[in-house]
Amino acid sequence: MALTTKTIEKLRVDIKHVLNHKLNWQIEEINLIGSGVINAVFLIHEKNLGRLAVRTPWRLEENMMDKNSSGIISLKKEAVISEHCHMYHIPVPKIHQLYFSKEINFIVSDFVAGDGQDIPPYDIGELISKIHKIPLHGLSIADQNEQRLSKIVSQRITERVDSLNKLINSNFIIPSLQELEEILNTAQTKNSLLHLDVRQPNLIGENGMIKAIIDWDNSFIGNPIMELMRIFETKELDEEDFIKGYKDVDIIQNTNAIIQCIYRLDTALMLSILFTSSINDSEKRNYYLKRVHNLTKEITNHL
Structure with missing residues (x-):
């Protein structure tokens, strides 16, 4: 679709x-x-507030009042996380309005303009470290439902291995969901807010300086090692x-x-599936399939 x-035009009018x-x-x-897979983004000019960004799910099934739809969850996550980050001076666009109805759902935030230049990785490292250190008091992620990240990731890996095996007729073998979760639960690292999609397109900058980090769709609360890996x-x-x-x-050494x-x-599983079924890039496909092979082997060897 x-x-x-x-x-x-309908979204614009609504x-x-x-x-x-x-x-x-x-x-x-x-x-x-x-626009992306789920959301469309509009630039508006409001007489008193100036330029603002409006993000709305554009697929019909996403713009309904189903509280469990990815479109609704995406807007809720952005609003909650933005408000929390603002309290601790993390550069995110300020939210002005979160609107839900039977006709349309959207979020209005500051429009942050950038010059398109890449941000130095050193500065990105500093920002992510700062995000990982902010207190979590009162913060709840809409689609995490108070579950531990270890459970979510273990379930996701199990499902992704099954999908990839069917997709390419392979036989990657991993520990059971319960074993994966138990291993991840042995970590002693304190939980943090994780962005989990730290890439140049999700950073807005000017003259090499970070003005905002955006797109918190993948975010969870959990072990910061996941973000780094x-x-x-x-x-x-x-x-x-x-x-x-x-x-x-x-944190890595320990x-x-x-x-x-x-x-x-x-x-690696996510990218293997992406470059096999959605994006035609044989070089990356082969690289990540090899990574899946090596990582499953390493995990087995560590048991």
């Missing part, structure tokens, strides 16, 4: 109607500036420079290798 011109006639704003301009496994940031900024290398491997496997 693609985002059509007709859908864009957003403008709600803001002007139900919330008594004064919208002078509204234009689409981006995901960053290292995706290889989108220079690992050495990132760690210099993050500084807390003891974490059992098998735990690191399990968190890496979660990412």
Whole structure:
């Protein structure tokens, strides 16, 4: 299903109607500036507040009042996490309005402009370290439902291995869900807020300085080792420079290798499936399939 011109126009009209006639704003301009698998993003100009960003699920099934839809969860997560991060001076766009109805759901936040230049990995490391250190008092993630991250990841790995085995007719073997969860639960590291999609596209900067980190769809509360292993496994940031900024290398040295491997496997499986079924990139597909093979072997050897 693609985002059509007709859908864009309907979303634009519905957003403008709600803001002007139900919330008594004064919208002078509204234009689409981006879209993803779930959400469309509009830039609006409000007479008193200036330029703002409006994010709304664009698929019909996502823009209903089903509290368990990924679109609704995405908006709730962004609102809650943004408010929490603001209390601890983490650079995230300020939320102005969270709106739910039978017709349309959306969130309005500050529009943060950037110049498109990459942020130095060292600075990203510093920011992620700061995020991992903020208190969690009162913070609850909508789709985590108070579950431990170890349980969520173990379930996800089990499902992903099954999917990949069927997809490429392979026979990757891993420990049971219960065994994976028990291993992850041996970690002594204090839980943190995790972004879990730390990439240049999710960082807005200007002149190399970070102005905002966005897109908290993947976020959970749990062991920060998972965040680090995901960053290292995706290889989108220079690992050495990132760690210099993050500084807390003891967290890695004090974490059992098998735990690191399990968190890496979660990412390698996700990317193997992505580059096999959705994105045609044989080089990355082969690389991550090999990573899955090596990581499953390492995990078995550690048992």
